[in-house]
Amino acid sequence: MQTVKMVVTGPFNAGKTEFIRSVSEIDVVSTERRISSQAERVKDTTTVAMDFGRITVDNDLVLYLFGTPGQRRFDFMWEILSEGMLGFIVMVDSTRPETFKEARSILETFRAYAPTPYVVAANKQDIAEAWELDDIRIALRLDKKVKLLPTVATDKESVKTVLLELLYSILAEMEGEGE
Amino acid sequence: MALKGNLRDFTVTQLLNLISVAGKTGTLVVEGPNERVIVCFREGKLAYAQVGNDSQSLATVLHRSNKLSAAQYRAIAERAGRISDKELGLLLINARYVSQQDILASLQTHFLGVVNRLFTWVEGFFRFENDIMPPDDKITVRVNLENVIIEGARKLREWEQLQDEIPSLEMALKFTDRPGTNIRNVNLSVEEWRVVSFINPKNTIRQVATATKMNDLEIRRVVYGLLQAGLVEMVRPVGTAPLAPGQVAGLPQSSKEEQKSLINRIISRIRSI
Ligand SMILES: Nc1nc2c(ncn2[C@@H]2O[C@H](COP(=O)(O)OP(=O)(O)O)[C@@H](O)[C@H]2O)c(=O)[nH]1
Numbered sequence A: 001m002q003t004v005k006m007v008v009t010g011p012f013n014a015g016k017t018e019f020i021r022s023v024s025e026i027d028v029v030s031t032e033r034r035i036s037s038q039a040e041r042v043k044d045t046t047t048v049a050m051d052f053g054r055i056t057v058d059n060d061l062v063l064y065l066f067g068t069p070g071q072r073r074f075d076f077m078w079e080i081l082s083e084g085m086l087g088f089i090v091m092v093d094s095t096r097p098e099t100f101k102e103a104r105s106i107l108e109t110f111r112a113y114a115p116t117p118y119v120v121a122a123n124k125q126d127i128a129e130a131w132e133l134d135d136i137r138i139a140l141r142l143d144k145k146v147k148l149l150p151t152v153a154t155d156k157e158s159v160k161t162v163l164l165e166l167l168y169s170i171l172a173e174m175e176g177e178g179e
Numbered sequence B: 001m002a003l004k005g006n007l008r009d010f011t012v013t014q015l016l017n018l019i020s021v022a023g024k025t026g027t028l029v030v031e032g033p034n035e036r037v038i039v040c041f042r043e044g045k046l047a048y049a050q051v052g053n054d055s056q057s058l059a060t061v062l063h064r065s066n067k068l069s070a071a072q073y074r075a076i077a078e079r080a081g082r083i084s085d086k087e088l089g090l091l092l093i094n095a096r097y098v099s100q101q102d103i104l105a106s107l108q109t110h111f112l113g114v115v116n117r118l119f120t121w122v123e124g125f126f127r128f129e130n131d132i133m134p135p136d137d138k139i140t141v142r143v144n145l146e147n148v149i150i151e152g153a154r155k156l157r158e159w160e161q162l163q164d165e166i167p168s169l170e171m172a173l174k175f176t177d178r179p180g181t182n183i184r185n186v187n188l189s190v191e192e193w194r195v196v197s198f199i200n201p202k203n204t205i206r207q208v209a210t211a212t213k214m215n216d217l218e219i220r221r222v223v224y225g226l227l228q229a230g231l232v233e234m235v236r237p238v239g240t241a242p243l244a245p246g247q248v249a250g251l252p253q254s255s256k257e258e259q260k261s262l263i264n265r266i267i268s269r270i271r272s273i
């Protein structure tokens, strides 16, 4: 049995849990991890929610989707999660420009961890206040080559499109079309 | 749709960069705790700015920049009455009191002063109204925002913010291929020029810092300004890629054909969900 994984990251409340829930065949497990005060440098022990979804591809291949804890202070877990990932998805809440800066920072952090393909999902495009893609692209300073996809995480078809676009990028990278 | 929010979350620098890169035309209204600032842009360039509801008259602006003497200023205030800025400008030029260059330069300085004031605001609601421009009788300028943004970014000193923007010094920089950006047309500080001279996708930011003898904070500050002005972008350093070309991380060392077939299996599966 072979397992591969993709990481879904982005600021708190961007829609990561919803995204994974829409396609996962198991109820999304939000694992509660105890973080010791030593590791965290905070006095109280605290818990970190991390989403975990699964898609069985066939008899000997399983794809796992990991949603990162959004809070910056848990970013030491990001590197662990990102190890060996096929690619990653950065989710951004299109209705909350105040989170764009954080999204960008998370994106840069993940890019630095691994040279894997990624896409950016402009989520909550079903809401009227959602920023337009062109404006989000500029606000996030995304290069033209980076896929920025209009997304509605509660809609399975929309989530499938995002996953497929990431997979197409991974294929393209294998064909040597990547940077 | 709506370009609006709070400066607490979306900074003036980011806002100006957005307006500049998107080449937007319209009016930015920012409501601070104590005053309101209005800035107009034409095709992504600064055209006009005012504080509050009162626009400064051209005569006042010229007087403040010492282009008009106190006596001339008083004479205009007394006699010119409700003359528009454009009419007054023409009169002054024809009378050879000032040149067109003087007028534009004085207005530019005045407008930039208004915009620079915004950089000190940590809080304030903003909204951008597409296509709304100042009244026709106002004289507008055309100022590239790049320098304004670099200037403003210099003011953003907080280490945390810089660290957020540039989490890793192991990335490299390359010049953006955005048309219209010409590095020689931008006023860079000596520090910035030193960094610029090392920009190359082969050099990590850390290597540039070492070469220019800057500490982490200094290099981040410079890189941040260059990023915000849209002059450079961060890329993974080339030549140090931990992967062989065409090999994708996360896949066991297998042949390219096997890897592709694995991805294709996932693709078919997802399509069928
Ligand atoms: N309208 C709308 N709401 C969404 C969408 N995606 C997520 N939400 C809602 O946004 C909130 C945060 O989503 P969640 O998945 O918990 O965010 P997370 O913190 O990134 O895991 C929840 O109330 C979701 O139901 C979307 O595409 N459209």
Ligand SMILES: [Mg+2]
Pocket (backbone or CB within 6 Å): A013, A016, A017, A018, A049, A051, A067
């Ligand atoms: Mg969640």
